[in-house]
Amino acid sequence: MLILPLLGAFVIAVFFRGANARHAALFTALATLATTVGYLVNFTADGSFQWAVDLPWIPQAGIRFKLGFDGIGMLLVGLTNLLLPIIVLSTYDKEYKGGYYALVLIMQTALQGVFTALDGITFYVFWELALIPIYFISATWGGVRRIGVTLKFFIYTFAGSVLMLLSLLYLYGKTPDQSFDWQQLVAVQLNATEAIWVALGFFVAFAIKMPLFPFHTWQPDTYTESPTGGTMLLSGIMLKMGIYGLMRWMLPLVPEAVHLNSIFMALAVTGILYASVIAMRLQDIKRIIAYSSIAHVGLIAAGVLTFETTGMQGALIQMLNHGINVVGLFLISDIIEKRMHTRRLAELGGIARQAPVFAVLFMIIMLGTVAVPFTNGFVGELLLLKGLYAHQLWAAVVAGFTIILCAVYMLRIYQFAMLGEAKEGAPVFADIRGVELWALGVLSVLVIVIGLFPQPILDLTAASVENLIKLK
Amino acid sequence: MKALLIIFVTGLLALFFGLRTDKRWVVQALTVAGLIAALGATYYDWAWGTPFEMAGMIHFDHYALAFSGISICATLLIALMSDRSYQGSEENYGDYFALILFSLCGAFCLFSFESLIMMFLGIEILSIPMYALAGAQKDRLASNEAALKYFLMGAFATGFLLFGIALVYGATASFNITEISTAIQSKGALMPAFFYVGVILILVGLSFKVGAVPFHYWSPDVYEGSPNLVTVFMSAVVKIAAFGAFFRLFAGSFSGIIGQWGPTLSVIALLTMTLGNVTAVMQTNFKRLMAYSSIAHAGYLLLGILSSERGVGGVMLVYLLSYAVATISAFAVYMALSKDNEGAGIQIFRVLSRRDGWSAAAMAVAMLSLAGIPPTAGFFGKYFLFAEAFPDYPLLVLAAVLNSAVSVYYYFRVIIEMYFAPVAEGTAVAKTDFGRNYRIVIIAGLILLLGMSLAPGWLLGLPV
Numbered sequence: 023m024l025i026l027p028l029l030g031a032f033v034i035a036v037f038f039r040g041a042n043a044r045h046a047a048l049f050t051a052l053a054t055l056a057t058t059v060g061y062l063v064n065f066t067a068d069g070s071f072q073w074a075v076d077l078p079w080i081p082q083a084g085i086r087f088k089l090g091f092d093g094i095g096m097l098l099v100g101l102t103n104l105l106l107p108i109i110v111l112s113t114y115d116k117e118y119k120g121g122y123y124a125l126v127l128i129m130q131t132a133l134q135g136v137f138t139a140l141d142g143i144t145f146y147v148f149w150e151l152a153l154i155p156i157y158f159i160s161a162t163w164g165g166v167r168r169i170g171v172t173l174k175f176f177i178y179t180f181a182g183s184v185l186m187l188l189s190l191l192y193l194y195g196k197t198p199d200q201s202f203d204w205q206q207l208v209a210v211q212l213n214a215t216e217a218i219w220v221a222l223g224f225f226v227a228f229a230i231k232m233p234l235f236p237f238h239t240w241q242p243d244t245y246t247e248s249p250t251g252g253t254m255l256l257s258g259i260m261l262k263m264g265i266y267g268l269m270r271w272m273l274p275l276v277p278e279a280v281h282l283n284s285i286f287m288a289l290a291v292t293g294i295l296y297a298s299v300i301a302m303r304l305q306d307i308k309r310i311i312a313y314s315s316i317a318h319v320g321l322i323a324a325g326v327l328t329f330e331t332t333g334m335q336g337a338l339i340q341m342l343n344h345g346i347n348v349v350g351l352f353l354i355s356d357i358i359e360k361r362m363h364t365r366r367l368a369e370l371g372g373i374a375r376q377a378p379v380f381a382v383l384f385m386i387i388m389l390g391t392v393a394v395p396f397t398n399g400f401v402g403e404l405l406l407l408k409g410l411y412a413h414q415l416w417a418a419v420v421a422g423f424t425i426i427l428c429a430v431y432m433l434r435i436y437q438f439a440m441l442g443e444a445k446e447g448a449p450v451f452a453d454i455r456g457v458e459l460w461a462l463g464v465l466s467v468l469v470i471v472i473g474l475f476p477q478p479i480l481d482l483t484a485a486s487v488e489n490l491i492k493l494k
Numbered sequence: 495m496k497a498l499l500i501i502f503v504t505g506l507l508a509l510f511f512g513l514r515t516d517k518r519w520v521v522q523a524l525t526v527a528g529l530i531a532a533l534g535a536t537y538y539d540w541a542w543g544t545p546f547e548m549a550g551m552i553h554f555d556h557y558a559l560a561f562s563g564i565s566i567c568a569t570l571l572i573a574l575m576s577d578r579s580y581q582g583s584e585e586n587y588g589d590y591f592a593l594i595l596f597s598l599c600g601a602f603c604l605f606s607f608e609s610l611i612m613m614f615l616g617i618e619i620l621s622i623p624m625y626a627l628a629g630a631q632k633d634r635l636a637s638n639e640a641a642l643k644y645f646l647m648g649a650f651a652t653g654f655l656l657f658g659i660a661l662v663y664g665a666t667a668s669f670n671i672t673e674i675s676t677a678i679q680s681k682g683a684l685m686p687a688f689f690y691v692g693v694i695l696i697l698v699g700l701s702f703k704v705g706a707v708p709f710h711y712w713s714p715d716v717y718e719g720s721p722n723l724v725t726v727f728m729s730a731v732v733k734i735a736a737f738g739a740f741f742r743l744f745a746g747s748f749s750g751i752i753g754q755w756g757p758t759l760s761v762i763a764l765l766t767m768t769l770g771n772v773t774a775v776m777q778t779n780f781k782r783l784m785a786y787s788s789i790a791h792a793g794y795l796l797l798g799i800l801s802s803e804r805g806v807g808g809v810m811l812v813y814l815l816s817y818a819v820a821t822i823s824a825f826a827v828y829m830a831l832s833k834d835n836e837g838a839g840i841q842i843f844r845v846l847s848r849r850d851g852w853s854a855a856a857m858a859v860a861m862l863s864l865a866g867i868p869p870t871a872g873f874f875g876k877y878f879l880f881a882e883a884f885p886d887y888p889l890l891v892l893a894a895v896l897n898s899a900v901s902v903y904y905y906f907r908v909i910i911e912m913y914f915a916p917v918a919e920g921t922a923v924a925k926t927d928f929g930r931n932y933r934i935v936i937i938a939g940l941i942l943l944l945g946m947s948l949a950p951g952w953l954l955g956l957p958v
Binding site for chain 1: 868869873877881892900910
C-alpha cells in the first residue's frame with residue numbers, strides 16, 4: 023500500500039507525458055484505495071499494530087524501519103488514500119505535466135509513512151519527505167507570490183521539525199538500549215524540567231504544522247498561493263500530520279508534561295476565536311477557507327490535548343470530516359474561480375440560479391462544515407465539545423464559538439456567492455459536470471453517510487485510543 | 495601505503511606525459527587509472543592486508559584507510575570532469591593532474607600520521623601544490639590574488655602549528671601521538687602551562703586549515719579566485735584531509751584534556767556555523783556562496799571533534815563523504831554551465847529544469863543534501879554528528895539545527911532559480927549541452943546521495 027504510489031510516481035516520472043500521466047496517476051490512486059479497502063476489511067480493531075514491517079535500517083544507531091497499523095493509523099491512511107483520487111480528479115482539466123502527479127504520489131507514500139511509523143527516525147524521515155513534494159508542487163504551479171511564500175513555509179516548518187528531532191534524540195539517549203522504537207521511547211521516564219523541554223520541542227513542530235495560533239503566519243499565504251491540488255493536500259491531509267503527532271508522539275511520550283496542556287489548549291482556543299473573527303471580514307473565498315481551517319484545527323487540537331477518550335475520539339472523527347469538508351470547499355472555490363476568474367465575494371453572486379446542482383452540493387458540504395445535525399461535522403464537534411466540557415469548562419465555552427462563528431462566515435460565502443443577482447458583466451456560470459460532479463458528489467455523499475453512521479469509524483479507533491490513554 | 499605509492503608514481507607519470515603529449519585525455523586516463531588502482535589497493539589493505547607501520551611515523555590503520563578511500567573517490571570524481579574544465583594555461587594540464595595527485599599524497603599522510611612531524615609534513619605536502627594550483631591562471635588577477643592570500647595565510651597557520659608542536663614536544667619530550675597521550679595520562683595535572691598553550695596553538699593552526707571562524711577570512715576570496723576545479727578540490731578533498739588530521743590528533747592525543755580546549759573549540763564551532771550560514775544568506779556569487787557554505791559545514795564538523803573522546807571516526811566519515819559528494823556534484827553542474835572562471839551569480843542556474851532535467855534534479859538533491867533534509871545522505875551525516883554531540887553539548891546542537899534551518903534559505907535560492915524563476919513568455923529555452931564526463935559525475939553524485947540513505951549505517955559501522 024505504501025509502495026504502490028511510489029512505484030506509480032517513478033513510472034509516471036519516467037514514461038508518461040501529458041494526458042496519459044493523469045490517467046496513470048488516477049489509476050494508481052484508485053488501486054491504492056482498493057488495496058486500502060482490502061486492508062480495512064481484514065482489520066481487527068483491537069488496538070494492536072497489524073501488518074507490521076520491521077527491518078533493520080541503521081542497526082549501529084538503534085534505528086529500525088518500523089511500520090504498523092493500529093486503528094488511528096488505519097483511519098488516517100484511509101483518509102489519505104480516499105482523498106488522493108479526488109485530488110487527482112480535481113486537476114483533470116488542468117495542463118499539468120507528469121511531474122505534478124509524480125510529486126502528488128510521492129507525497130501519498132510519505133503521508134502514509136508518517137501515519138504508520140513506529141520508529142522515531144522513520145517517522146522523522148517520512149515527516150520531512152512529505153514536505154519536499156508539497157514545496158515543489160506549490161512553488162511550481164502556485165500563484166504570483168508563490169516563491170517567497172513557499173520558501174517561508176518550508177523554512178518555518180523545517181525549523182519546527184528539527185526541534186522535534188532534538189526531542190526525539192533526547193528521549194533516545196534515555197532509552198535503556200539506545201533505540202528509537204516507539205514502545206521504548208514511551209517507556210522513558212523524565213523529570214519535570216526535562217519533560218517541559220522535550221514536550222516544547224514536540225509541540226512547536228506540531229503546532230507549526232497544524233498550524234496553531236501563534237505559529238500560523240505561514241498558513242493563509244501558503245494556502246492561497248498554492249494550486250488547488252496543493253492546498254487540498256496541505257489542508258486535507260498534511261495538517262493532520264500535526265494532530266496525529268500530538269496524539270501518537272507528544273502526549274504518550276511525555277505524559278510527564280501533561281500540566282502544560284492547559285497552556286497549549288489556551289493557544290488552541292485563542293486561535294479558534296482569532297481565525298474566526300478574521301474569516302468573517304475577508305473577501306477572498308480561498309483565504310476564508312484557510313482561516314476557517316485554523317479555527318477548526320484549533321478545536322481538534324484542543325480535543326486531543328484533553329488526553330481523554332471523548333476528546334480524542336472526537337478529534338479522530340473530526341480529522342476525517344475536516345479532511346473531507348475542506349477538500350470539498352477548496353474544490354468549490356476552485357470551480358468558482360475557474361468560471362468567474364475571481365474569488366472575491368464582492369464580485370460574485372447569483373450562481374445558485376444558474377447552477378442548481380452545484381448549489382445543492384455546495385450546500386451539503388457547507389452544512390457539514392458548519393456542523394448541522396445529520397452531517398459529519400456535527401458528530402465530531404459534538405464529541406469534541408463534550409470532551410472539552412468535561413475537561414475544562416472555559417475552553418468548551420470559548421470553543422463553542424467555532425460553531426456559531428463558522429456558521430456566520432460560511433453562510434456569508436454562500437449568501438454572497440450563490441444567492442442574489444449575478445453581477446453586471448460576469449460570465450455565465452455553467453453547471454458542473456463530468457469529473458467535477460464526480461469529485462464533489464462523492465464528497466457530499468460522504469458528508470451525509472458519516473453524519474448518519476459514525477459508529478463504525480468510532481469503533482475502528484476506540485481500542486487504539488484506549489491504549490494511548492493508558493499511557494497517561 | 496600501497497595507495498600512497500601508486501598515487502605518487504601516477505603523479506610523476508602524469509608530469510612526464512604532460513610534457514610528452516598534447517592530448518589531454520591521455521593524462522586524464524592515466525590519472526583515473528591510477529586513482530582506481532589506488533582505490534583497489536586501499537580496499538585490499540583494508541580487507542586482507544596487515545596495517546603498514548613505519549618507525550612510529552606513519553600507521554595505515556583502518557581509520558587511515560577509510561579516509562583515504564573516500565578522498566580517493568572524491569578525487570576520482572574531480573579527475574573525471576577535468577578534461578574540458580581546467581582553464582589554467584593550456585600548456586600545463588599535465589602539471590595540474592600531477593599537483594592534484596601530490597596534494598592527495600599529503601592527504602594520506604594526514605590520515606595516517608603517528609608523529610606530529612608527519613602531520614606537519616602532510617599539511618605542507620597537501621598545501622604547497624594547492625598554492626600553485628590556486629594561481630594557475632597566471633594572467634588573471636583574481637587567481638594571483640587567491641594564490642597569494644592562500645599562501646600567506648597558510649604560512650601563518652603553519653607558524654602557529656609548528657610553534658604549538660614545539661611546545662607540546664617541550665612538555666612531553668615526544669612527537670608520537672600515542673606517547674603524548676600516555677604522558678598526559680601519567681602526569682595529569684602536573685603538565686606545565688606551556689603544554690596547554692601548545693595545544694591551543696595547534697588548534698588554531700588546524701582551524702586555519704579547516705576554515706573555521708575567526709580564521710576563515712582567506713577562504714571566500716581563495717575559493718572565488720581559484721580556477722573552478724581547484725575550488726572543488728579545495729572544498730572537498732582538502733576539507734576531508736584537514737578534518738581527518740584534526741580528528742586523528744585530538745581523538746588520539748588530546749581527548750584526555752578536553753576540559754582545556756573544549757570550551758575554546760565550542761566557541762569557535764558556534765561562531766563558525768553561525769557566521770558561515772548568516773553570511774552565505776547574503777551571497778549572490780555561487781562560488782562565494784559555496785565558500786561560506788563550506789565554512790558552515792566546518793562548524794558542524796567541529797562538533798565531531800568536540801565529541802572525539804567517544805572516538806568514533808565513522809560519524810566524521812559519513813558526514814565528510816556526503817558533504818564532499820554533494821559539493822562535487824553541485825560544482826559539476828556549475829562548471830558545465832559556466833564557461834569561464836569568473837565568478838558567476840546563482841542566476842547561471844536559471845530555468846535549468848527545462849534546459850536539462852536530470853542535472854537540475856541532481857543539483858536539487860545536492861542542495862537538499864547540503865541543507866540536511868531527509869532522505870538524502872546529508873541528513874544522515876548531520877543526524878549522526880548531532881546525535882553524537884547531543885549528550886554533551888545540547889545547546890550547541892540546538893544552535894546547529896537552527897543554523898541548518900537558516901541554510902535552507904540559501905540552498906533553496908539555487909533550487910528556486912532552477913525550477914521556479916520566471917521566464918518571459920515565449921522565450922525559447924535552449925537545451926544545455928553537458929559533456930559526457932560531467933554527466934557521469936552528476937549522475938554518480940545523484941545515485942550516491944540518494945543511495946546512501948538506504949543503508950547509511952554501513953559507513954558508520956566501519957571499524958575506524
